[in-house]
Amino acid sequence: MVGFKPADVPPTNCIKVVGAGTAACVADLVTFPLDTTKVRLQIQGESKSVNSVTSPKYKGVFGTMVTIVKTEGAKSLYNGLVAGLQRQMSFASVRIGLYDSVKQFYTNGSDTITIGSRLLAGCTTGGMAVIMAQPTDVVKVRFQAQLNLTGVNKRYSGTIDAYRKIAKEEGLSGLWKGTLPNIVRNSVVNCSELVTYDLIKDALIKYNLMTGLCRPSCAWGRGMW
Template identity: 30%
Template sequence: AWACGEQHTPPARLGAPTSPRPAWWGGPEAAASWAPAGETGHQAPRARRPRAARRHGVQHASKQIAADKQYKGIVDCIVRIPREQGVLSFWRGNLANVIRYFPTQALNFAFKDKYKQIFLGGVDKHTQFWRYFAGNLASGGAAGATSLCFVYPLDFARTRLAADVGKSATEREFKGLGDCLVKITKSDGLRGLYQGFNVSVQGIIIYRAAYFGVYDTAKGMLPDPKNTHIVVSWMIAQTVTAVAGVVSYPFDTVRRRMMMQSGRKGADIMYKGTVDCWRKIFKDEGGKAFFKGAWSNVLRGMGGAFVLVLYDELKKVI
């Protein structure tokens, strides 16, 4: 959803050349959730990276590409990226993606299990279904929001690097992950690395609430949840991941546009804030603009479904 309808001159580059156990840790039971979460987490990002690059390309086209040269869709993006920027551009920003992915998944699953103890303690899923469902939604949303506080700067850097177009290093704004973090920090301070955080946390609460909450509820209502066939679990996970991704995608669109403004000055600032961003996108580009790149995101979500299923399977043996 980055294909902005306005003409926009590419902005100038940024500056040149052992202690007491914390209460949230939760002891051995919580620790057990970190291992399978980390194992499942590091498997997915490398395989999903080209799809993520295509999604960023479609979303961010207008910021650094003239209006008459913007991507027309996923296929056009797939064809033009290797021709104009080189095949390796599909993996641009992947280091930040891999670095953030392990702690993100580990934190999400660990916090989710901890929050479930808080929200679902003493709840009978058969006699108190709606409370059980609401507790699962709350656990997933709270876990996503808490995790985001820790990993957001890496997610920010991943987005900026993926959208940093140009065939050669001299044509690009950032040289790599470290350069991106340093330049943004010098320009805007640490606050710059959290640009778009407000809308991000709203979107992640919705996404993780559906991603974890609906999946856990659906699995929990099966006759024998612990012995459910892996194919059934995957079908549930895939459906949940696709729906969660589409529902939360408008927030993702706004989040990325706000991220792309960090480090910009004066006329390069298109949006005064999150509300202004929502308003201008809808006014200038229509409601469909919020969902540009959503199909690629659904395909990319297959990795998320795999993580859910693999996590459940690993918990059976750990």
């Protein structure tokens, strides 16, 4: 590290992984009600009633959020938050935090990084992240879909209970339901997001477009961040 200023020292893989997971958790805390709203809208119409209690009707994003709050309480917007945070720590930390290292692996440490290598890295970390985090995603969605209405028996009493019941009733494979389409989806998303970010970041650094604006972050940008 001789000759490097503190701001010029590239972040370690550990810092990248923890930083990516933590940032994703913060984002999840802010956007979780919208995610719950999305799930409710997606499953609407799957069944006309639950335990003989008519399910509420949802109309639009804002309307769905208002209906959930009125019928189930504001807390229901955060159903499955624990599993959601578990998902982000295991998903984003791999998908984003390991991207730069995997990219270097595909280029054998070369200074010349092709778009092909970036795409391969995006697909690899996207697929790895899904395989690792799929159980947490399944539990999160099950909680978000669960109604908190009077007269409706809750299937899962807690996050650990959900993992246990799914594994017991559906087998361990039940925790990995939807893995293949999720791998395909997230590989495409990862390539689109991270490769685009990577190319823009390299252009900013190459042509000194951000010089003087945020000098300390330039060294951070030499890595994934």
